[in-house]
Amino acid sequence: MALSASESKDLKTLAEAAKDIALTLRIIKDLLLLKKAGNGSKDTDS
Secondary structure (H helix, E strand, O other): OOOOHHHHHHHHHHHHHHHHHHHHHHHHHHHHHHHHHOOOOOOOOO
């Protein structure tokens, strides 16, 4: 099944958006891990 030009463009846009979301989630996860590691034993702020 061939995709029309606009359908192909939409799929490409969706793929790019999914990549951006995955990258953002990875960055957030890394920041949370860093924050957890940085706190160490002192749990002053929750």
